[in-house]
Amino acid sequence: MRTIFITLFQGIEVKNIMRTNVYRELISHSDTRLICFLDNQKRVDICRREFNHDRIIYETVEHFRPAFLDSFFQAVSFYFINTETIRLKRFMAWEETKNPIHFLTALINLVVAHGFVRRCIRILDYVLVRDTNFKKFFEQYKPDVVLLAHLFERREVNLLREAKRQKVPTVGFINSWDKVTGRCGIRLLPDRMAVFNSLVRQEVIEHVDMPESQVVVIGLPQYDIYTKREPHNRKKVWDEFNIDIQKRIIVYAPMGRTYSNSDWDIIDFLQGAIENNSIQNAALLVRFQPNDFFDETELKKRPWLKYDHPGIRFSTERGVDWDMSFKDIDNLRHILESLSVLVCYASSMSIDAAVFNKPVINIDFETRKEKLLRKSPTAFYRFSHYRKMLEADGVALVKTSQELIDRINEYLNNPLLHSDKRALLVKEQCGIFDGRSGERLAKLVTDTAKNTYSSTNVA
Secondary structure: EEEEEEEOOOOHHHHHHHHOOHHHHHHOOOOOEEEEEOOOOOHHHHHHHOOOOOOOOEOOOOOOOHHHHHHHHHHHHHHOOHHHHHHHHHHHHHHHHHHHHHHHHHHHHHHHHOHHHHHHHHHHHHHHHOOOOOOHHHHHHHHOEEOOOOOOOOOHHHHHHHHHOOOOOEEEHHHHOOOHHOOOOOOOOOOOEEOOOOHHHHHHHHHOOOHHHHEOOOOHHHHEEEEEEEOOOOOOHHHHOOOOOEEEEEEEEEEOOOOOOOOOHHHHHHHHHHHOOOOOOOEEEEEOOOOOOOOOOHHHOOOOOEEOOOOOEEEOOOOOOEEOOOHHHHHHHHHHHHHEEEEEEEOOOHHHHHHHHOEEEEEEEOOOOOOOOOOOOOHHHOOOHHHHHHHHHHHEEEOOOHHHHHHHHHHHOOOOOOOHHHHHOOOOOOHHOOOOOOHHHHHHHHHHHHHOOOOOOOO
16 A cells, blocks of 8 residues: 655645645555645544545644754745845835844845755754654654645654655645745755746756756646636626626735735725726626635625635634635636636736636736835735746736726727737746646656655755
8 A cells, every 4th residue: 555645734735735636646546545634623624524535544733842953944944045025025024123133134145045055054954853743653654755735834844854764755846836936945855846837947946956857847736627618607607796697707806904905995996997887897706815814894895895705714814724615616717717807916816817818907006005015015016926927928017097997998898918928928837737737746746656765865
């Protein structure tokens, strides 16, 4: 029996692994069992209801108190990379606190963010940190391979370290466009790394120090469902949100209260433009983020608002502790198929809509002048990963409210305008878009399990 360890500590891991062909392909092999690690029993119960199989075992590993050296090396990993995103985030932090320590951290960053220094620190991290939190699971289940889909998280680093000690091969998966250039460095390296596209592959080689031969482009497993275009039920979305079937749907995707105070103003502006016929024969649908909360007070002020708020949130704050059901994912696909124009600030929804060749407009102005850059939604266009996405020119940036109305009307009148640019965006950002990304990741995992463990290199 081949045993595979899989981490599911984040909602996006459940979405990208369990709710895709990755899980279906792995469990289809009768000689394979999956040991899945989650945060707590509540999340285990939810997964078990949907993925109840006699060859799946769920284990809970809650956040544990790290030893000093573990905390030290985790802190040091935040100096591993020096990108435009990191510099902006540091400025945002300084702007809020005015603490001169941020100038010191900038100097440390300049010293540490080099391949040789990172390699040395990784060796020390592996040798000196003596955690044993996952040792019992290796002794009990004797895994053949470990799949880690969020190597920036402390517990996954601990699991990876134990796998290396036990000489069990490992596969890392970069599950988001912005993690490599925008979060922190990866403390220990897996044997192989799966990535969405060539852009992230190059980032992993440059900032993570993975050998080129060990970084594999697989595409996006969560986008496989987008390739299966079923006969479109035109009435589904209109009926679900009680929208006149004759109206064209404009979807606004809020950035969320953590990073913007403009969302409700934009919602009111778009609704007003529709009501006064500046935008004709249209209806507004707001699709909130699954990992965020909206202000219930603001919502009650707008009883007319048609909106979708997918997902289950396990905490009271925005973050990684959420989940999306199959119904939520299917609803998103139907919304993307049905919308006429997507409007948003910086959002991965821009790529989702482009996959369906739907016009996308990004707002490059703010309704309220913010003193803090962190609260300025337009600042995020300067982040490394998003700047690369905009370079494909498949998304229209608008600088004023009038330009927003004009561009919406332009796309409503000519939905195929800029289709070629959207196709380029999809090609660059989605890597391989053929509905088989989940299969490729599953095959990479099983192939790695079959190979003899040949490397204990952590740096």
